[in-house]
Amino acid sequence: MQKKFTCPLDRESVLNLYFLEHRSKLLDIAAFLDRVDRAQPNEKEDERLKIFYQALEILRTKKEGRAKAILNLFSDPTQNPIPTAPSKGACGVYLPPQKED
Amino acid sequence: MGYIDPHIHMISRTTDDYERLALAGCVALTEPAFWAGFDRSSAQGFYDYFRCLTEFEPKRASQYGIDHYTWLCINPKEADDLGLAREVLQIIPEFLSSPNVLGIGEIGLNKNTKNELLIFEEHLELASKHNQPILVHTPHLEDKKKGTRLILDAIQAHNIPPHRVLIDHVEEHTVEMVLEKGFWAGMTLYPETKCTPQRAVDILEMYGKERLCMNSAGDWGPSDPLAVPKAILEMRRRGHSKMDIQKVTLQNPLAFLGQSPHFQTEKILEESAE
Ligand SMILES: [Zn+2]
Numbered sequence: 001m002q003k004k005f006t007c008p009l010d011r012e013s014v015l016n017l018y019f020l021e022h023r024s025k026l027l028d029i030a031a032f033l034d035r036v037d038r039a040q041p042n043e044k045e046d047e048r049l050k051i052f053y054q055a056l057e058i059l060r061t062k063k064e065g066r067a068k069a070i071l072n073l074f075s076d077p078t079q080n081p082i083p084t085a086p087s088k089g090a091c092g093v094y095l096p097p098q099k100e101d
Numbered sequence: 102m103g104y105i106d107p108h109i110h111m112i113s114r115t116t117d118d119y120e121r122l123a124l125a126g127c128v129a130l131t132e133p134a135f136w137a138g139f140d141r142s143s144a145q146g147f148y149d150y151f152r153c154l155t156e157f158e159p160k161r162a163s164q165y166g167i168d169h170y171t172w173l174c175i176n177p178k179e180a181d182d183l184g185l186a187r188e189v190l191q192i193i194p195e196f197l198s199s200p201n202v203l204g205i206g207e208i209g210l211n212k213n214t215k216n217e218l219l220i221f222e223e224h225l226e227l228a229s230k231h232n233q234p235i236l237v238h239t240p241h242l243e244d245k246k247k248g249t250r251l252i253l254d255a256i257q258a259h260n261i262p263p264h265r266v267l268i269d270h271v272e273e274h275t276v277e278m279v280l281e282k283g284f285w286a287g288m289t290l291y292p293e294t295k296c297t298p299q300r301a302v303d304i305l306e307m308y309g310k311e312r313l314c315m316n317s318a319g320d321w322g323p324s325d326p327l328a329v330p331k332a333i334l335e336m337r338r339r340g341h342s343k344m345d346i347q348k349v350t351l352q353n354p355l356a357f358l359g360q361s362p363h364f365q366t367e368k369i370l371e372e373s374a375e
Contacts (some may be wrong), residue, residue: 007303007306018299071274075246075247081251083215087212088178089241090240091242092242
């Protein structure tokens with residue numbers, strides 16, 4: 001379905017338009033991860049952070065369809081409707097329900 | 102050149118926003134019924150909301166030359182209470198003949214629960230019975246992909262023709278399954294949680310311009326009622342043609358919304374050419 005070169009611009013023009021903006025977004029991510037490291041750790045590492053690092057790995061290694069691959073990584077992989085929801089909200093990544101000991 | 106915002110919650114916006122929309126070229130908008138940020142305590146609360154959507158908002162919009170249309174339902178966030186949901190389903194038919202009602206929406210799923218799915222299916226039956234087009238909300242963030250799949254399966258199981266349904270809030274991981282099955286797809290331009298204007302234009306470049314629309318979904322949360330004109334600007338910056346811009350922001354919405362006999366296609370076409 002996806003064709004190559006579907007953006008009307010050439011690469012240099014894409015970089016001229018967007019490089020500075022995304023350079024800044026990259027630095028935001030770097031500073032965010034530094035901020036997390038400078039914060040007092042909790043008893044258990046937050047699952048969201050683990051998945052965030054996996055997403056960065058996708059950026060580093062995947063060649064195309066990066067946005068889709070990251071969205072898939074964050075998504076609930078189960079198939080069936082759940083009996084009830086713990087809350088109305090969503091946190092941004094799928095966290096399997098905690099089993100009670 | 103005029104444009105249509107097919108999904109925007111004007112009840113949460115000030116009258117100044119109607120003015121800003123008009124100045125930016127918006128000629129018509131459609132406002133689906135949604136969650137107010139808190140659960141309403143009774144069906145009467147929805148009755149009053151539907152009156153606002155069918156009486157008050159069209160008047161407010163008309164002061165700025167904007168045609169206001171609406172979609173009615175009980176949204177998935179409140180649909181988990183089956184008793185309340187069924188009471189609300191009973192009051193919807195009385196509003197379906199209002200001149201600005203286009204159909205049933207935004208129905209769908211939120212956390213993909215069994216009750217949400219049950220009420221979603223009861224809305225599908227209501228839409229079928231009254232021959233109404235449907236506007237579908239897909240869940241947020243990590244729940245979107247699974248929810249979109251459940252929604253598409255339910256619609257197909259109810260034998261509703263896909264061209265009568267717009268599946269909203271698609272992103273890179275859901276747009277393909279929606280378009281492949283023949284549905285209309287909406288991209289919601291949100292600053293953080295859905296699609297940015299840049300990503301929406303990327304999706305247009307990757308998946309084509311057939312059956313794809315863009316909306317701002319401007320509501321009471323962080324959102325931007327001028328998101329569609331910003332996406333138009335984004336298309337211009339990249340060198341997309343005037344014709345392509347018009348297709349996505351005017352012709353496609355006209356084709357989908359025009360399936361409702363209440364939608365005044367000719368009038369809006371004239372207004373958009375002014
Ligand atoms: Zn909405």
